[in-house]
Amino acid sequence: MANKIRVATTSLAGCxxxxxxxxxxxxxxxxxxxxxxxxxxxxxDIEHCGRCDIGLIEGGVCNSENVHTLxxxxxxxxxxxxxxxxxxxGGLPAMRNFIPLEECLSxxxxxxxxxxxxxxxxxxxxxxxxxxxxxxxxxxxxxxxxPGCPPSADVFWKFLTDxxxxxxxxxxxxxxxxx
Amino acid sequence: MSKTITIDGKAIPFTEGQTIxxxxxxxxxxxxxxCHHPEFTPHGSxxxxxxxxxxxxxxxxxxxxxxxxxxxxxxxELNSDRKTITQMLFVEGNHFCPSCEKTxxxxxxxxxxxxxxxxxxxPLFYAHRAMDASHPExxxxxxxxxxxxxxxxxxxxxxxxxxxxxxxxxxxxxxxVNSTSGQLKDSDLDSGDKAAHICPTGAILIKHTAxxxxxxxxxxxxxxxxxxxxxxxxxxxx
Numbered sequence: 220m221a222n223k224i225r226v227a228t229t230s231l232a233g234c235x236x237x238x239x240x241x242x243x244x245x246x247x248x249x250x251x252x253x254x255x256x257x258x259x260x261x262x263x264d265i266e267h268c269g270r271c272d273i274g275l276i277e278g279g280v281c282n283s284e285n286v287h288t289l290x291x292x293x294x295x296x297x298x299x300x301x302x303x304x305x306x307x308x309g310g311l312p313a314m315r316n317f318i319p320l321e322e323c324l325s326x327x328x329x330x331x332x333x334x335x336x337x338x339x340x341x342x343x344x345x346x347x348x349x350x351x352x353x354x355x356x357x358x359x360x361x362x363x364x365x366p367g368c369p370p371s372a373d374v375f376w377k378f379l380t381d382x383x384x385x386x387x388x389x390x391x392x393x394x395x396x397x398x
Numbered sequence: 399m400s401k402t403i404t405i406d407g408k409a410i411p412f413t414e415g416q417t418i419x420x421x422x423x424x425x426x427x428x429x430x431x432x433c434h435h436p437e438f439t440p441h442g443s444x445x446x447x448x449x450x451x452x453x454x455x456x457x458x459x460x461x462x463x464x465x466x467x468x469x470x471x472x473x474x475e476l477n478s479d480r481k482t483i484t485q486m487l488f489v490e491g492n493h494f495c496p497s498c499e500k501t502x503x504x505x506x507x508x509x510x511x512x513x514x515x516x517x518x519x520x521p522l523f524y525a526h527r528a529m530d531a532s533h534p535e536x537x538x539x540x541x542x543x544x545x546x547x548x549x550x551x552x553x554x555x556x557x558x559x560x561x562x563x564x565x566x567x568x569x570x571x572x573x574x575v576n577s578t579s580g581q582l583k584d585s586d587l588d589s590g591d592k593a594a595h596i597c598p599t600g601a602i603l604i605k606h607t608a609x610x611x612x613x614x615x616x617x618x619x620x621x622x623x624x625x626x627x628x629x630x631x632x633x634x635x636x
Contacts (some may be wrong), residue, residue: 307489317526
């Protein structure tokens, strides 16, 4: 098929659980592959996002690299989708928002039980942490939201097939879960 | 002749002294709500039950029904406002459903599902709120309190105590526990009290009961809150 829909995916401050759930499409992935081509994604290992029709983003924004990646996706994708609880409200990573960043780092790298050679990582290659984990819609405009931790494969299927059929995506009651 | 109002064009009978919410519930018409409970004095604070009465916005739980009122309830505009209100409740507190044991049985979540709320829309507050785990049988997680005052009213009106109160304004509003230490363990609360079981969210929980009902069998897994609410608040049907 000539003009396939281009889809990019990434996980920011997420656990890849949403990507695993996407893979739960199982044999439906073959049907999808007839209509869809993947751009940047853990599935393809392409490093930068090219011009895409749909960008699926899992996870919230916890560091400077997340911000750059998210902005690249927004620039390149016609439709940007916040996938899963963390992308929508910060999720579990945002539970660090109630603890000062310095305390988080100290607990993890200096004072925590079993820490050897205590030092806070400061390699210039490491992205700087934000003081708070943020949901995607606070950084860029988001077009659609797929709630769930993770959203089920059926949610991805309904959303993508609605879009491919040119319909406004609609998730009915059975497909809406925040957990 | 019994008196009637209309809700979305349907004639609904009422008796003198009934609120619009009471008349609607008796006629099996669901009006979304969180702070309303048929057993307690209406509080009118959550505003989810906002309906249009003869063109004006009113809280159905506090507004008295009167002959000939034309009430709009299940309209796109009102449901859109209700979704916005629910989004504001979500961003004001810290509602992380995947890590909350009330998930699946939570009225706040169920109302959000009912309104097809897919996102929070607003920036999140990430307010710093404490937990009170001092009581041996009851836990308070202030992160999830929506200030509906149901525990306040249940304690006073049903339990004959005054364990809870709401204090402060705006972002500083919080649930108070009536004890010298301010902790739940030093209050009069007993785990059998109505006030310990009335919370529509996961703010007041009975300890040692978490996750006993598996996913798929929880209250709102297969039934929307409109069905559940009418079945429990108008149990005599008809």
